[in-house]
Amino acid sequence: MDRKQYFEELHIALTREGFTSQPEQDELLPVEWDGLPLCRITADGGVRYWQEDVATPERERACERATDLACTVREYMTLLEQAPPLQAQSLTGDYRLLADFNGAVLAAHPTRLGVQFVTWGWSFDRTGLNQGNYFQENYVGAKQDFAIRAGLISKQQIFNQEQLVEIYRCCSDTLDAGFDLTAEQEKCIRSVQEQIAIAAPDTLERIREQEQHPMESYNQEPIL
Numbered sequence: 001m002d003r004k005q006y007f008e009e010l011h012i013a014l015t016r017e018g019f020t021s022q023p024e025q026d027e028l029l030p031v032e033w034d035g036l037p038l039c040r041i042t043a044d045g046g047v048r049y050w051q052e053d054v055a056t057p058e059r060e061r062a063c064e065r066a067t068d069l070a071c072t073v074r075e076y077m078t079l080l081e082q083a084p085p086l087q088a089q090s091l092t093g094d095y096r097l098l099a100d101f102n103g104a105v106l107a108a109h110p111t112r113l114g115v116q117f118v119t120w121g122w123s124f125d126r127t128g129l130n131q132g133n134y135f136q137e138n139y140v141g142a143k144q145d146f147a148i149r150a151g152l153i154s155k156q157q158i159f160n161q162e163q164l165v166e167i168y169r170c171c172s173d174t175l176d177a178g179f180d181l182t183a184e185q186e187k188c189i190r191s192v193q194e195q196i197a198i199a200a201p202d203t204l205e206r207i208r209e210q211e212q213h214p215m216e217s218y219n220q221e222p223i224l
Contacts, residue, residue: 001043001074001077001078001081002081003024003027003043004024005077006043006073006074006077007021007024007029007043009073009077009114009115010029010041010069010070010073011029012113012114012137013069013072013073013114013137014031014066014069016114016137017065017069018033019031019032019033019038019062019066019069020032020033020035025040027042027043028040028041028042028048029041031066033059033062033063033066034059034062036053037050037053038053038054038059038062038063038066039053039054039063039066039067041066041070044074045070045071045073045074046070047063047066047067047070049063061197064198065198068198072139072140075139076098076108076115076117076139077115079098079108080096080098080108080110080115083096083097083098083108084096085097086105086107088120088122088127088128088129089127089128089129090128091129093109094109094110095107095108095109095118096108096110098117099146099150101146101150101152102150102151102152103121103122103149103150104119104120104121104122104146104149104150104151105119105120105121105122105129105146106118106119106142106143106146107119107120114137115137115139116134116135116136116137117134117135117136117137117138117139117141117142118132118133118134118135118142119132119133119135119142119145119146119149120132120133121149133145133149144158161200161206164196164199164200164203165200165203165206165207165210167192167196168192168193168196168197168203168204168207169207171189171190171192171193171196172193174189175189175190
């Protein structure tokens with residue numbers, strides 16, 4: 001894979017998540033968080049860092065998030081490089097076919113603002129596409145939607161963002177309530193929180209927002 005293209009796409013992805021990337025140095029992409037050096041990313045998606053740069057839990061989580069982004073971007077940029085053009089009636093623009101299974105399609109669309117993703121269903125004669133779900137830069141969400149549409153996993157196996165927030169909150173309430181938990185139970189609950197924090201990095205921010213505006217959800221008009 002072209003290192004320059006990978007770093008350019010990774011820069012866009014990191015910026016969206018609040019990181020700052022500096023110009024490439026010695027074939028590495030330096031990354032900063034909260035105004036301080038955090039890590040350096042290699043052309044193959046590896047991450048290098050000094051221990052003192054991840055000395056707090058917050059900075060350690062930030063480094064984990066940067067690592068996840070590096071791997072994710074590396075994955076779809078590798079697929080994009082190998083993917084054939086997606087050809088269908090009425091489809092214009094540069095769309096690449098990343099996956100095609102059981103009547104479902106996962107496609108990538110390179111743009112100057114980064115790669116964007118969409119899923120479709122084939123028409124019965126496989127000449128046209130319908131029911132497009134557009135995920136912008138959300139590659140993980142697009143993959144998940146493709147897996148559901150293709151029948152690879154059941155929709156009931158997936159928790160949405162709101163459900164993950166509530167599960168995280170319930171875990172916190174359980175840990176803070178003074179229940180007589182065993183060490184294994186507490187370890188399991190904390191591992192659930194850690195897994196949610198990776199799958200939905202803005203969970204804590206969403207919880208803080210809800211705590212600041214607890215009545216907003218009750219003031220909304222019911223949807224009929």
